[in-house]
Amino acid sequence: MQLYDVVVIGAGNAGLTAAATLSKKGMDVLLLERHNIPGGSATSFCRGRFEFEVALHQLSGIGTPKKPGPLRSTLDQLGVMDDLEFVPMTDLYRVVVKDQIDITLKPDLSQVISELTRHFPHEKEGIKGFFDLLYNFFLQVISVFYLKDPETSREKYPLYFQYALKDTRQVMAQFISDPLLVTVLSPYATYVGVPPSKMAFADMAAMFFSYIEFLPVHLKGGSQTLSNALANKVIQNGGTIRYSCGASKIVVEDGEVRSVITETGEEIPTRHVISNASKYATYVELMDDIHVPEIVRNEMRQASHSPSAFTLYMGLDCEPSAVGITESSNFLLSTTDMETTFNRMKVLDIDERDGMMLSCYNLMDPSFSPPGTCQVALVTLKYGKPWLRVPPTQYAEEKYRVADNMLKAAELYFPGIRNHIEEIEIATPITHMRYLGTPTGSIYGFENFLKDSELFIPNQAHIRGLYCAGGSVGLCGFQPTLDSGVQTARMLLREKAA
Numbered sequence: 001m002q003l004y005d006v007v008v009i010g011a012g013n014a015g016l017t018a019a020a021t022l023s024k025k026g027m028d029v030l031l032l033e034r035h036n037i038p039g040g041s042a043t044s045f046c047r048g049r050f051e052f053e054v055a056l057h058q059l060s061g062i063g064t065p066k067k068p069g070p071l072r073s074t075l076d077q078l079g080v081m082d083d084l085e086f087v088p089m090t091d092l093y094r095v096v097v098k099d100q101i102d103i104t105l106k107p108d109l110s111q112v113i114s115e116l117t118r119h120f121p122h123e124k125e126g127i128k129g130f131f132d133l134l135y136n137f138f139l140q141v142i143s144v145f146y147l148k149d150p151e152t153s154r155e156k157y158p159l160y161f162q163y164a165l166k167d168t169r170q171v172m173a174q175f176i177s178d179p180l181l182v183t184v185l186s187p188y189a190t191y192v193g194v195p196p197s198k199m200a201f202a203d204m205a206a207m208f209f210s211y212i213e214f215l216p217v218h219l220k221g222g223s224q225t226l227s228n229a230l231a232n233k234v235i236q237n238g239g240t241i242r243y244s245c246g247a248s249k250i251v252v253e254d255g256e257v258r259s260v261i262t263e264t265g266e267e268i269p270t271r272h273v274i275s276n277a278s279k280y281a282t283y284v285e286l287m288d289d290i291h292v293p294e295i296v297r298n299e300m301r302q303a304s305h306s307p308s309a310f311t312l313y314m315g316l317d318c319e320p321s322a323v324g325i326t327e328s329s330n331f332l333l334s335t336t337d338m339e340t341t342f343n344r345m346k347v348l349d350i351d352e353r354d355g356m357m358l359s360c361y362n363l364m365d366p367s368f369s370p371p372g373t374c375q376v377a378l379v380t381l382k383y384g385k386p387w388l389r390v391p392p393t394q395y396a397e398e399k400y401r402v403a404d405n406m407l408k409a410a411e412l413y414f415p416g417i418r419n420h421i422e423e424i425e426i427a428t429p430i431t432h433m434r435y436l437g438t439p440t441g442s443i444y445g446f447e448n449f450l451k452d453s454e455l456f457i458p459n460q461a462h463i464r465g466l467y468c469a470g471g472s473v474g475l476c477g478f479q480p481t482l483d484s485g486v487q488t489a490r491m492l493l494r495e496k497a498a
């Protein structure tokens with residue numbers, strides 16, 4: 001039986017960067033992945049002549065060689081930059097609120113402010129005030145939270161102390177009264193799956209700051225390219241990866257990790273585990289109940305799981321313009337009542353009341369699909385529970401029925417899109433449960449409510465040698481989870497050296 005320094009469970013973003021960081025430091029790393037490819041959400045699949053991107057709509061934090069973002073530095077340190085090509089997006093996002101507004105913002109602060117002011121001249125002062133605050137606040141968040149200034153004080157960082165506990169709606173209300181403008185400023189709430197009234201302003205500030213300052217980018221070849229590059233790096237560094245090899249148990253004795261048992265029953269001795277499975281799965285499914293510390297038990301009792309998603313992956317037999325797609329990231333809404341839009345996530349069916357996002361990479365990268373075609377992902381957030389109530393015998397019928405309804409809703413924005421479908425695949429919350437192993441198929445970890453923000457619940461080891469990394473122990477999204485793996489690996493190294 002080979003003893004490994006570390007067993008990493010799960011080759012999602014965080015599992016891959018954790019394994020790459022530790023193997024680079026010379027540790028003997030074994031990475032176990034249940035699926036037969038690396039990436040978790042960061043993967044692709046093929047249908048006909050299309051290779052479909054599963055998850056990535058907009059990558060944040062890359063920046064340019066002249067103005068590098070934090071993720072560029074992270075990937076550089078891991079040694080994978082030569083394998084990657086980034087294509088900056090020309091739009092921050094387009095928002096259509098049916099019969100009310102159709103507006104596109106560009107990833108440039110002065111353009112964002114001027115375009116919003118052009119549409120909402122009566123809110124000129126508020127728009128300027130909101131973005132001034134957002135930028136100044138987030139610069140203080142960087143110093144306090146990310147750079148961990150040892151001399152943090154209320155006097156030195158007044159905005160941090162004043163706004164870190166506020167929700168996004170509260171802060172917007174301080175500057176803006178037009179509900180249509182609030183809606184135009186709120187699409188990023190869908191990237192964490194909670195309405196602005198429950199979203200930490202710090203999270204909204206992080207997204208606006210990161211996407212505007214470092215541009216939203218697309219990865220040539222899709223997110224699978226990044227996952228493959230990281231997996232290759234783990235192997236080049238001397239690590240081992242086993243695919244189609246799930247972990248079924250983390251063995252704990254006397255409060256310390258002793259081994260990991262695979263789904264085939266093999267026991268692998270180790271003193272360190274980094275779990276990229278969800279925190280819930282790690283403590284509730286992979287461990288004997290008796291070993292779960294009380295603090296984690298309480299957290300699990302109170303926590304609820306984030307929404308999952310219902311997605312149509314479509315290969316169209318035409319250029320994007322033929323169906324009216326002019327921007328890469330399109331948020332489609334029928335109302336300015338964000339609470340109603342988010343409440344629709346609890347309903348299994350889809351109609352025009354659901355908020356949807358359509359993304360199309362071909363606008364900046366025509367090579368993303370065969371010449372004369374384009375690839376489109378149409379996604380709406382949905383909780384998994386209603387899907388768990390569908391009897392298995394009715395699942396396929398229900399999936400196609402809902403997909404048909406979603407297409408009807410999409411045709412209100414992109415007439416004729418249905419007639420151009422050459423390939424289509426549908427992902428439901430059950431699909432995400434199957435491929436990610438998350439409870440109810442959640443794609444954003446635990447619900448990202450302000451009260452559960454990582455400002456309050458730091459990621460730490462509760463059992464000696466056991467660490468969690470990924471979307472369930474911090475902010476979700478590509479940039480945060482890729483960073484989470486690196487930070488967790490560093491925590492392990494620090495505690496091992498202590």
Ligand SMILES: Cc1cc2nc3c(=O)[nH]c(=O)nc-3n(C[C@H](O)[C@H](O)[C@H](O)COP(=O)(O)OP(=O)(O)OC[C@H]3O[C@@H](n4cnc5c(N)ncnc54)[C@H](O)[C@@H]3O)c2cc1C
Pocket residue numbers: 009010011012013014015032033034035038039040041042054055056057058059060245246247248276277278281309311379435436437443444469470471472476477478479481482
């Ligand atoms: C449809 C969709 C759209 C998205 N759009 C964006 C976007 O535009 N921008 C953005 O930044 N983010 C986006 N995200 C979110 C982003 O993809 C995720 O936050 C991120 O990829 C999660 O990474 P993770 O490290 O938590 O691992 P996950 O992706 O959750 O992967 C976990 C891995 O662990 C494996 N695993 C689980 N249990 C076991 C076990 N017992 N044994 C072995 N292996 C196991 C799974 O098979 C999986 O490979 C999107 C997600 C989805 C699903």
